[in-house]
Amino acid sequence: MTRLLSSLIIGAIFGLGIAISGMANPAKVLNFFDLFGTWDPSLIFVMGGALITTAIGYRIVFAKQQKPLMGPTFVVPKNKAIDARLIAGSATFGVGWGLAGFCPGGAIPALGLGYSETLIFVAAMIIGIIAARQANKRFQENAILA
Amino acid sequence: MTEFTPWASLSGGVLIGIAAILLMALHGRVAGMTGILSGVIPPLGTDWKWRVAFLAGAIAAPPIYLLLGGNVSFNVPVSMVALIIGGLIVGVGVFFGSGCTSGHGVCGMARLSPRSIAATCVFMIATFITVFITRHILGL
Numbered sequence: 001m002t003r004l005l006s007s008l009i010i011g012a013i014f015g016l017g018i019a020i021s022g023m024a025n026p027a028k029v030l031n032f033f034d035l036f037g038t039w040d041p042s043l044i045f046v047m048g049g050a051l052i053t054t055a056i057g058y059r060i061v062f063a064k065q066q067k068p069l070m071g072p073t074f075v076v077p078k079n080k081a082i083d084a085r086l087i088a089g090s091a092t093f094g095v096g097w098g099l100a101g102f103c104p105g106g107a108i109p110a111l112g113l114g115y116s117e118t119l120i121f122v123a124a125m126i127i128g129i130i131a132a133r134q135a136n137k138r139f140q141e142n143a144i145l146a
Numbered sequence: 147m148t149e150f151t152p153w154a155s156l157s158g159g160v161l162i163g164i165a166a167i168l169l170m171a172l173h174g175r176v177a178g179m180t181g182i183l184s185g186v187i188p189p190l191g192t193d194w195k196w197r198v199a200f201l202a203g204a205i206a207a208p209p210i211y212l213l214l215g216g217n218v219s220f221n222v223p224v225s226m227v228a229l230i231i232g233g234l235i236v237g238v239g240v241f242f243g244s245g246c247t248s249g250h251g252v253c254g255m256a257r258l259s260p261r262s263i264a265a266t267c268v269f270m271i272a273t274f275i276t277v278f279i280t281r282h283i284l285g286l
Contacts, residue, residue: 006172007196011203012210014165014177014248019208019218021158023247027221028148033277040148042155047251049159050166054256057167068174075174076257077244082264089243090250090265094272096239097247099280100232101224104240105162105179105248108201110220112208117222121233128237129184136241 003070015109021046024110026101026117033098096128148219166253169200178249180240228286243269 022028022042032043067073097103102110102121110118166177173196175182185197208218222229240246243265245254250269254262280286 003173004195004199007169007199008203010165010168010172010177011200012207013161013168013203014200015204015207016211017158017161017163017165018204019158019211019216020161021155022148022151022219023158024208025148025219025221027223028219030223030277030281031148033274034281035274036278037281038147040150042148042151045152045155046159046162047247049156050162050252051159051255053160053163054166054252055258057163058170058253058256061167061171065171068170068172070172071174073174074170076176077254077259077261079244080260082261085242086244086261086265087268089239089241090268091239091272093236093239093243093246094269094274095276096232096235096237097269098232098273098276099224099228099235101222102229102232102236103179103247104183104236105246108179108183109204109208112205113212113218113220114209115220115222117226117229120226121229121236124230124233125237125240126183126187128234128239129187129241130237131234132238132241133187 006070014105015112017050018106018109019113021049023103023106024113026106029103029106030098030101148221162248162252163256166248166256170253176249176253178245178253180244180246180249184241225286228280239269 018024023046028040031038031040100121107118107122169175169177182197182200186194250262250265255266
């Protein structure tokens with residue numbers, strides 16, 4: 001129960017950060033990328049603030065703690081390979097982000113604002129994740145058969 | 147036009163960072179929205195509960211902030227078609243790319259993960275090019 005409550009509160013801090021920062025607003029996100037149009041550099045401050053804070057905090061956490069206070073181990077990706085899958089996937093994500101102005105971390109908190117556009121984007125995004133998962137499963141099954 | 151908001155954006159960014167630190171220190175997890183969301187899309191694994199709690203908190207925070215007198219600008223300057231196609235493409239991209247702005251751009255970069263640094267550079271450039279094409283070449 002304590003674990004779930006703490007997760008809820010951490011999620012709320014994340015959502016509050018997204019709302020205050022402007023990341024929940026597609027117009028602001030798209031203007032950040034519109035360097036040769038209506039450029040709004042605000043997102044540099046979001047990314048910079050989040051990145052520097054996290055980098056300092058992670059260092060302290062990993063130096064002082066053997067394990068998380070409420071869990072068995074730190075679950076951190078170990079994969080180091082920069083492969084075609086990572087690059088193609090990230091490029092694809094960028095195209096979608098540029099078309100819609102929403103990224104997953106911006107869209108989920110934006111759901112709370114109650115606009116239908118967010119709901120439509122999130123529904124499409126979840127369908128995209130499910131479709132990619134299925135395609136990936138088929139691909140791996142075929143690879144095993146071959 | 148959107149208003150340049152360096153202080154609000156910096157404060158929001160720091161809050162996102164604090165959430166990322168707390169999730170790692172307390173639960174040992176990366177605060178990546180792609181990973182957290184994917185874990186609640188069926189078939190469910192064993193650890194979906196904390197994910198649902200995190201998502202519920204993230205969704206509840208903006209309206210609570212509004213109720214307390216905060217102001218959140220929201221404007222979608224793209225068509226419904228762009229939203230739907232963009233959403234589908236984002237879903238496919240973050241699945242194969244194993245993360246998004248929060249997972250790679252904040253948590254992974256903070257760990258100096260080479261994969262996350264590469265992923266972040268690639269999606270930022272792809273987004274920039276996409277916005278340039280849609281706004282300045284296609285004139286959408």
